[in-house]
Amino acid sequence: MILLRELVITDFKLRYQGSFLGYLWSLLRPLALFVILYTVFVRFLKFGGDIPHYPVYLLLGIIIWNYFAEVTSTGVGSVVGRGDLLRKINFPKYVIVLAGSFSALINLAINLIVVFIFMLWNGVDFRLTMLWAPLLIVELFTFALALAFLLSALFVRLRDINYVWEVIMQGAFYATPIIYPISNIPEKWAKWLMLNPMAQIVQDLRYAVVTPHTLTISDIYHSSWIRMVPIATVVLLMIGSSYYFKKRSGRFAEEI
Amino acid sequence: MSQRAKDLDEALAISVEGVHKDFVLPHEKRDSLKSAFTSVFKEHKKGGEIQHALDDISFEIKKGEFFGIVGRNGSGKSTLLKMLAGIYEPTKGQVRTRGRIMPFIELGVGFNPELSGRDNVYMNGAMLGFSRKEIEKRYDKIVEFAELERFMDQKLKNYSSGMQVRLAFAVATQAEADILLVDEVLAVGDADFQAKCFSFFKQLKRDKKTVIFVTHSMDAVREYCDRAILIENSKLKMSGSAERVATAYSRLFFEEEARNQKTRQNRWGNNKAVINEVKVTPSPVEDTDKSISLKVTFTANEDLENPVVGFMIKNQAAQPILGTNTDIERAKVGAVKAGDVRTVTWKIPHIFARGLYYVDPTIIEYGTAAPYDWWEEATSFVVHKEKVTPYLVNPGLTTQVKKS
Numbered sequence: 001m002i003l004l005r006e007l008v009i010t011d012f013k014l015r016y017q018g019s020f021l022g023y024l025w026s027l028l029r030p031l032a033l034f035v036i037l038y039t040v041f042v043r044f045l046k047f048g049g050d051i052p053h054y055p056v057y058l059l060l061g062i063i064i065w066n067y068f069a070e071v072t073s074t075g076v077g078s079v080v081g082r083g084d085l086l087r088k089i090n091f092p093k094y095v096i097v098l099a100g101s102f103s104a105l106i107n108l109a110i111n112l113i114v115v116f117i118f119m120l121w122n123g124v125d126f127r128l129t130m131l132w133a134p135l136l137i138v139e140l141f142t143f144a145l146a147l148a149f150l151l152s153a154l155f156v157r158l159r160d161i162n163y164v165w166e167v168i169m170q171g172a173f174y175a176t177p178i179i180y181p182i183s184n185i186p187e188k189w190a191k192w193l194m195l196n197p198m199a200q201i202v203q204d205l206r207y208a209v210v211t212p213h214t215l216t217i218s219d220i221y222h223s224s225w226i227r228m229v230p231i232a233t234v235v236l237l238m239i240g241s242s243y244y245f246k247k248r249s250g251r252f253a254e255e256i
Numbered sequence: 257m258s259q260r261a262k263d264l265d266e267a268l269a270i271s272v273e274g275v276h277k278d279f280v281l282p283h284e285k286r287d288s289l290k291s292a293f294t295s296v297f298k299e300h301k302k303g304g305e306i307q308h309a310l311d312d313i314s315f316e317i318k319k320g321e322f323f324g325i326v327g328r329n330g331s332g333k334s335t336l337l338k339m340l341a342g343i344y345e346p347t348k349g350q351v352r353t354r355g356r357i358m359p360f361i362e363l364g365v366g367f368n369p370e371l372s373g374r375d376n377v378y379m380n381g382a383m384l385g386f387s388r389k390e391i392e393k394r395y396d397k398i399v400e401f402a403e404l405e406r407f408m409d410q411k412l413k414n415y416s417s418g419m420q421v422r423l424a425f426a427v428a429t430q431a432e433a434d435i436l437l438v439d440e441v442l443a444v445g446d447a448d449f450q451a452k453c454f455s456f457f458k459q460l461k462r463d464k465k466t467v468i469f470v471t472h473s474m475d476a477v478r479e480y481c482d483r484a485i486l487i488e489n490s491k492l493k494m495s496g497s498a499e500r501v502a503t504a505y506s507r508l509f510f511e512e513e514a515r516n517q518k519t520r521q522n523r524w525g526n527n528k529a530v531i532n533e534v535k536v537t538p539s540p541v542e543d544t545d546k547s548i549s550l551k552v553t554f555t556a557n558e559d560l561e562n563p564v565v566g567f568m569i570k571n572q573a574a575q576p577i578l579g580t581n582t583d584i585e586r587a588k589v590g591a592v593k594a595g596d597v598r599t600v601t602w603k604i605p606h607i608f609a610r611g612l613y614y615v616d617p618t619i620i621e622y623g624t625a626a627p628y629d630w631w632e633e634a635t636s637f638v639v640h641k642e643k644v645t646p647y648l649v650n651p652g653l654t655t656q657v658k659k660s
Contacts, residue, residue, distance in 0.1 A: 003385075088365045
């Protein structure tokens with residue numbers, strides 16, 4: 001625990017070191033991306049016409065996606081990147097991955113404050129459904145962490161994984177309803193897309209926090225069993241990847 | 257840690273039983289997807305050569321012991337130490353430990369050049385298992401020990417390497433561990449710092465800490481260790497008192513060196529007589545040997561009037577130790593006919609210090625000193641000594657202490 005805390009602190013201290021704006025960048029980066037996507041997709045391409053508070057809706061999606069991208073893509077190389085440490089001292093290896101995940105979580109929290117300010121400014125109604133948000137964040141955290149465990153352990157042996165993951169993330173960004181409303185997609189495809197935990201999380205969060213006028217997995221599937229598929233995926237992935245990580249971690253020191 | 261200590265005898269700190277460690281050395285780089293795919297298709301063949309880094313090692317270390325691990329580079333001692341630290345897992349066998357282990361394997365684990373000295377103390381402390389509070393309590397002591405009061409808020413990258421080591425060592429000395437693993441940290445730092453390290457080790461010894469010490473310095477082994485083991489070619493070659501192991505190690509080292517050292521074998525002369533053989537007995541020379549016999553055999557190629565046969569013995573640093581010839585010794589070789597073979601034998605009192613020695617035999621013309629055959633480093637021999645002095649010669653002295 002002590003180590004986890006120190007690693008998170010260090011990571012946070014080092015993140016924007018030497019840059020003029022420092023920590024502000026953790027806000028500026030998603031905001032800049034938001035401005036670009038908003039201009040292109042909302043102003044020019046007229047996406048999201050009938051969804052209320054679409055800018056907030058878009059910003060929330062981007063921030064959630066950014067968190068997911070940060071945890072997984074920094075997660076891939078995290079164990080290998082700490083090779084010097086692994087070869088010198090014995091400590092619980094999962095701390096490395098967990099630390100990356102937590103430091104991204106701090107970032108997410110800061111960004112969510114910005115979303116909150118946007119919500120006030122946009123006049124979003126505050127509803128009781130918002131209480132679901134923390135649970136959804138837990139699901140998001142678990143999903144991203146599970147992937148980070150799996151990827152970081154795989155990367156020790158297969159050094160192509162980071163490139164593969166980069167490509168997958170590019171595709172997954174468009175396969176997840178971040179910049180377009182899911183209602184723009186033919187239902188046949190939407191059914192498949194919604195099984196992706198990220199799509200489920202993003203849509204549920206938007207429903208819970210921003211507007212009830214958006215499609216969630218419950219709207220698309222009426223069977224409650226299928227509704228459980230993304231959550232079950234997350235849970236099984238977490239169990240599987242932590243088992244794999246634990247099994248492999250004993251030999252990280254010699255394989256890196 | 258407690259799990260690892262399960263059913264370990266109370267009096268023991270570490271028990272190593274039948275430990276093997278194999279590393280798979282890949283023949284080609286196969287850690288990419290392409291090779292993973294191809295190896296899926298071409299059956300699952302485990303490629304690579306297996307390197308046995310440790311081969312059936314067993315020993316026990318008692319609580320409070322100062323235990324040395326010695327061996328040449330590549331013998332497997334560092335792998336063993338990493339195994340004790342839990343960094344590597346044994347391929348076969350088991351390592352059990354009792355108590356908190358503090359690895360000094362490398363100092364400054366987790367140091368980050370972009371952070372200040374202060375932040376690095378906390379980071380490094382966390383790696384060694386300190387909480388923030390514990391570090392805070394010890395912070396002043398650490399800074400004082402490192403003598404870096406004025407530098408703590410500077411980034412580590414602006415420290416000299418000596419300063420970094422001092423800081424790292426200062427943190428490490430604060431560790432309240434039961435077992436300390438120490439790997440050659442004494443090799444770094446200036447004389448002042450080394451003195452500090454040694455006094456720290458003496459403190460550990462007084463506190464009855466269990467210390468495992470990997471080193472090349474046999475003087476340090478003799479001075480600090482109670483017991484030691486010698487690892488050679490991945491195997492446990494010997495275990496016993498520090499003195500015995502240190503002696504065995506030195507022996508190993510010199511013998512190997514004598515075997516490997518290509519003598520320069522510079523040789524010149526007019527070939528009117530040729531040295532056939534130079535022999536030193538006994539070899540190696542032990543403490544019990546009172547004298548050394550040097551035998552030089554030569555063949556004359558022409559009729560010669562009283563050739564002068566001599567020799568010189570140099571130590572490893574090429575300093576001449578002693579030498580003589582038949583003329584000085586008034587032992588005439590006399591007239592020699594072409595084809596005659598003569599042997600000259602010297603009996604040399606054993607005054608040699610520990611080390612490796614070279615013999616230069618010579619045959620020269622009487623009077624003119626024109627060399628018939630001058631053979632530099634024709635042979636070498638090894639001297640083992642229990643009592644080691646840093647001087648050129650080390651004849652067996654008798655030392656007496658009396659009340660007066």
